[in-house]
Amino acid sequence: xxxxxxxxxxxxxxxxxxxxxxxxxxxxxxxxxxxxxxxxxxxxxxxxxxxxxxxxxxxxxxxxxxxxxxxxxxxxxxxxxxxxxxxxxxxxxxxxxxxxxxxxxxxxxxxxxxxxxxxxxxxxxxxxxxxxxxxxxxxxxxxxxxxxxxxxxxxxxxxxxxxxxxxxxxxxxxxxxxxxxxxxxxxxxxxxxxxxxxxxxxxxxxxxxxxxxxxxxxxxxxxxxxxxxxxxxxxxxxxxxxxxxxxxxxxxxxxxxxxxxxxxxxxxxxxxxxxxxxxxxxxxxxxxxxxxxxxxxxxxxxxxxxxxxxxxxxxxxxxxxxxxxxxxxxxxxxx
Amino acid sequence: xxxxxxxxxxxxxxxxxxxxxxxxxxxxxxxxxxxxxxxxxxxxxxxxxxxxxxxxxxxxxxxxxxxxxxxxxxxxxxxxxxxxxxxxxxxxxxxxxxxxxxxxxxxxxxxxxxxxxxxxxxxxxxxxxxxxxxxxxxxxxxxxxxxxxxxxxxxxxxxxxxxxxxxxxxxxxxxxxxxxxxxxxxxxxxxxxxxxxxxxxxxxxxxxxxxxxxxxxxxxxxxxxxxxxxxxxxxxxxxxxxxxxxxxxxxxxxxxxxxxxxxxxxxxxxxxxxxxxxxxxxxxxxxxxxxxxxxxxxxxxxxxxxxxxxxxxxxxxxxxxxxxxxxxxxxxxxxxxxxxxxxxxxxxxxxxxxxxxxxxxxxxxxxxxxxxxxxxxxxxxxxxxxxxxxxxxxxxxxxxxxxxxxxxxxxxxxxxxxxxxxxxxxxxxxxxxxxxxxxxxxxxxxxxxxxxxxxxxxxxxxxx
Ligand code: HDD
Ligand code: HEM
Ligand code: HEM
Numbered sequence: 001x002x003x004x005x006x007x008x009x010x011x012x013x014x015x016x017x018x019x020x021x022x023x024x025x026x027x028x029x030x031x032x033x034x035x036x037x038x039x040x041x042x043x044x045x046x047x048x049x050x051x052x053x054x055x056x057x058x059x060x061x062x063x064x065x066x067x068x069x070x071x072x073x074x075x076x077x078x079x080x081x082x083x084x085x086x087x088x089x090x091x092x093x094x095x096x097x098x099x100x101x102x103x104x105x106x107x108x109x110x111x112x113x114x115x116x117x118x119x120x121x122x123x124x125x126x127x128x129x130x131x132x133x134x135x136x137x138x139x140x141x142x143x144x145x146x147x148x149x150x151x152x153x154x155x156x157x158x159x160x161x162x163x164x165x166x167x168x169x170x171x172x173x174x175x176x177x178x179x180x181x182x183x184x185x186x187x188x189x190x191x192x193x194x195x196x197x198x199x200x201x202x203x204x205x206x207x208x209x210x211x212x213x214x215x216x217x218x219x220x221x222x223x224x225x226x227x228x229x230x231x232x233x234x235x236x237x238x239x240x241x242x243x244x245x246x247x248x249x250x251x252x253x254x255x256x257x258x259x260x261x262x263x264x265x266x267x268x269x270x271x272x273x274x275x276x277x278x279x280x281x282x283x284x285x286x287x288x289x290x291x292x293x294x295x296x297x298x299x300x301x302x303x304x305x306x307x308x309x310x311x312x313x314x315x316x317x318x319x320x321x322x323x324x325x326x327x328x329x330x331x332x333x334x335x
Numbered sequence: 336x337x338x339x340x341x342x343x344x345x346x347x348x349x350x351x352x353x354x355x356x357x358x359x360x361x362x363x364x365x366x367x368x369x370x371x372x373x374x375x376x377x378x379x380x381x382x383x384x385x386x387x388x389x390x391x392x393x394x395x396x397x398x399x400x401x402x403x404x405x406x407x408x409x410x411x412x413x414x415x416x417x418x419x420x421x422x423x424x425x426x427x428x429x430x431x432x433x434x435x436x437x438x439x440x441x442x443x444x445x446x447x448x449x450x451x452x453x454x455x456x457x458x459x460x461x462x463x464x465x466x467x468x469x470x471x472x473x474x475x476x477x478x479x480x481x482x483x484x485x486x487x488x489x490x491x492x493x494x495x496x497x498x499x500x501x502x503x504x505x506x507x508x509x510x511x512x513x514x515x516x517x518x519x520x521x522x523x524x525x526x527x528x529x530x531x532x533x534x535x536x537x538x539x540x541x542x543x544x545x546x547x548x549x550x551x552x553x554x555x556x557x558x559x560x561x562x563x564x565x566x567x568x569x570x571x572x573x574x575x576x577x578x579x580x581x582x583x584x585x586x587x588x589x590x591x592x593x594x595x596x597x598x599x600x601x602x603x604x605x606x607x608x609x610x611x612x613x614x615x616x617x618x619x620x621x622x623x624x625x626x627x628x629x630x631x632x633x634x635x636x637x638x639x640x641x642x643x644x645x646x647x648x649x650x651x652x653x654x655x656x657x658x659x660x661x662x663x664x665x666x667x668x669x670x671x672x673x674x675x676x677x678x679x680x681x682x683x684x685x686x687x688x689x690x691x692x693x694x695x696x697x698x699x700x701x702x703x704x705x706x707x708x709x710x711x712x713x714x715x716x717x718x719x720x721x722x723x724x725x726x727x728x729x730x731x732x733x734x735x736x737x738x739x740x741x742x743x744x745x746x747x748x749x750x751x752x753x754x755x756x757x758x759x760x761x762x763x764x765x766x767x768x769x770x771x772x773x774x775x776x777x778x779x780x781x782x783x784x785x786x787x788x789x790x791x792x793x794x795x796x797x798x799x
Contacts, residue, residue, distance in 0.1 A: 058403065073425065080414060150418070153734075
């Protein structure tokens with residue numbers, strides 16, 4: 001092999017980081033509908049909640065598949081360590097997504113068995129969200145890897161810390177779901193969404209705060225990263241807090257769009273802070289982005305195609321959201 | 336009893352991939368059929384085509400939805416159970432699978448919505464174009480995934496550096512030796528699946544006297560098509576087999592149930608291969624048949640299983656019988672297509688109950704043939720994952736224990752059983768409702784609800 005002229009690994013790290021946050025933001029609010037489902041005031045609100053995400057959830061989940069395939073292409077070591085290490089968790093995630101996916105479809109056709117699909121939707125969404133949160137925790141925690149192979153046990157990932165991050169993401173997606181609902185609904189459904197947003201916000205801040213305090217104990221590297229010298233990165237938690245305040249004030253002043261945007265801001269800054277905590281390690285504690293990367297020619301071959309195709313994909317996606325813009329009306333569905 | 340993670344992983348993989356496979360083959364074929372109907376509708380403005388297209392799009396929606404959920408599982412199976420294999424071949428497989436996502440999955444997702452819900456929202460031309468795009472998407476998807484699979488059968492364009500495959504020629508790797516025969520064989524298999532299901536369902540409606548004229552049009556169309564497609568599949572299958580003979584001789588030996596390399600090999604119609612004893616029992620065959628088919632010469636040399644040590648032989652009986660099931664069904668399909676031609680007089684193909692009953696029965700056959708075909712291909716590759724280079728055992732996830740594998744195997748079986756039951760139940764419901772109910776004016780609610788697969792079909796799920 002010839003030496004690469006320039007290093008694509010950083011570009012790929014940026015693409016993957018972008019893909020992951022796209023997935024989290026987009027699937028987050030529709031998983032959130034499932035998380036809030038059992039607490040909805042009535043069946044009609046549930047209809048609205050489902051209708052509000054029905055046209056887009058499938059496209060949202062495609063980002064997850066892109067995440068899987070993209071990791072295999074650009075950072076195969078991550079793919080080959082995370083999936084075996086999280087074997088049981090991945091199964092739960094997939095099972096959750098399956099039940100939730102079919103519940104979407106069947107609930108509207110069901111009559112007497114409607115309640116079954118309500119549970120399938122809620123249960124599937126909660127399990128899938130929890131599993132994703134646990135993956136994040138497991139990443140911070142690190143993996144037992146020898147010679148590029150995972151050598152730990154089946155349930156090593158399941159620790160008090162990952163349970164905490166799992167719950168954190170469930171709460172976070174719940175908040176995203178609630179603020180999305182503020183944006184997309186009106187009347188009593190919206191009133192309910194307004195009502196639950198502040199307590200959810202508090203719950204999220206408490207769990208995120210606990211995770212923030214816990215993390216340096218779980219991982220030495222993270223603590224030295226943040227506390228050895230005070231860097232510009234400290235702006236990130238501050239920004240998270242500012243966004244949280246914005247969520248609160250805009251809920252108070254009943255501005256339909258802002259809570260959702262501000263919640264997305266919380267997610268983005270938390271995510272950046274997490275990336276900063278671990279950079280440049282991608283399979284903690286041992287491997288960096290460069291060590292996990294695939295061959296240069298593979299990165300290049302895929303990058304050339306992506307540069308051409310992804311703009312189209314983004315246009316379709318935007319177009320879908322545009323077609324289904326506006327409030328979801330009770331009993332009417334979309335316009 | 337010691338639980339073997341390798342065996343359990345193989346069973347699990349075979350189970351989840353077989354489950355997934357039955358949906359795509361149907362949707363690929365049906366997508367093209369729908370695009371054809373939409374095209375006819377666009378040109379002729381004859382409402383018959385529009386009604387048929389709308390009805391079949393509903394069926395399509397249900398099946399496509401199941402394909403999607405089961406497909407997501409596949410994308411992660413490589414990593415969970417075959418992590419060493421994934422890692423080793425990631426430089427090739429990663430980009431190929433990623434290209435599938437960005438060129439096919441997003442395309443299908445976007446245009447499916449327009450196809451299912453956009454008839455009154457977009458201009459006629461755009462609607463027809465969407466149907467074509469969905470069909471195109473399914474083919475792009477098969478292109479990439481079959482390239483990945485063919486590469487595992489006949490690896491090319493790569494070199495091994497420090498234990499990892501590196502691609503030296505993308506063209507050689509993507510268009511590897513067995514790719515084109517496999518792609519065309521699979522494409523035709525999908526067309527046959529779509530056609531036989533449409534034919535069988537139409538026959539069923541005709542027998543019930545429901546919307547006879549409309550369904551006769553669909554039946555007639557598919558019968559003409561089958562007249563070309565069924566013999567074509569036999570020819571391509573033959574080419575495919577000759578390709579295998581060249582690149583994977585041991586697999587051909589297993590398909591033929593032939594132990595000793597040599598000439599004058601019979602074409603076995605029946606036999607019970609005995610791997611322990613390295614021989615067959617109860618052979619019934621056509622003398623020199625296999626030599627003729629594979630070498631076009633009675634003396635032609637056919638490879639034998641004993642050329643490789645016993646632990647490098649695939650499980651012969653599975654390959655041998657799966658191959659016979661596939662070919663048997665293939666020939667039976669030709670018979671049906673030809674009989675259909677003879678029944679053209681007086682439109683007898685839509686009158687003879689035995690023929691219509693036969694077609695109903697045949698609508699299940701392509702699924703069986705497809706699974707049998709994949710079993711030939713995949714089991715025949717054993718013990719290798721990457722033919723001749725990496726075995727199943729070498730590719731297995733090292734940290735996987737028997738208990739973990741058993742847990743997920745049982746898990747997938749339970750989950751799929753539930754989903755499949757609900758899905759089939761729902762599909763039957765759509766079929767029972769038929770053309771008549773599918774056009775009761777779509778309410779605002781239903782129209783608006785979704786651009787999502789299953790919601791296009793709006794029958795309620797319980798019995799009334
Ligand atoms: C010859 C065709 C074919 C074959 C052999 C496979 N697939 Fe498939 N797959 C399709 C043809 C297809 C399709 C027709 O494109 C589907 C069916 C429904 C759909 O959405 O696309 C699909 C769906 C589908 C999805 C969901 C896409 C979505 O959400 O839109 C994934 C992740 C996969 N597949 C992955 C796989 C993997 C990893 C396979 C290999 C083991 C595989 N498929 C075999
Ligand atoms: C969709 C149609 C497919 C079906 C029905 C199918 C079926 C099977 C079966 C039955 C096995 C088991 C063989 C054995 O253990 O002896 C197998 C193995 C395997 N196949 Fe496929 N296959 C399909 C497509 C693919 C594709 C497209 C790929 C790769 C891109 C693939 C990759 C594998 C791998 C990695 C194994 C090894 C695991 C195992 O042995 O079970 N398969 N497949
Ligand atoms: C009588 C005619 C047929 C012949 C001679 C034939 C031949 C073959 C051969 C030799 C293979 C194995 C390729 C390998 O080495 O891996 C194969 C695989 C396969 N066959 Fe057939 N086949 C026939 C009919 C059919 C029919 C009717 C269907 C389905 C409707 C079908 C579906 C498949 C599939 C899905 C595979 C696995 C994928 C692949 O390798 O292409 N075949 N066929």
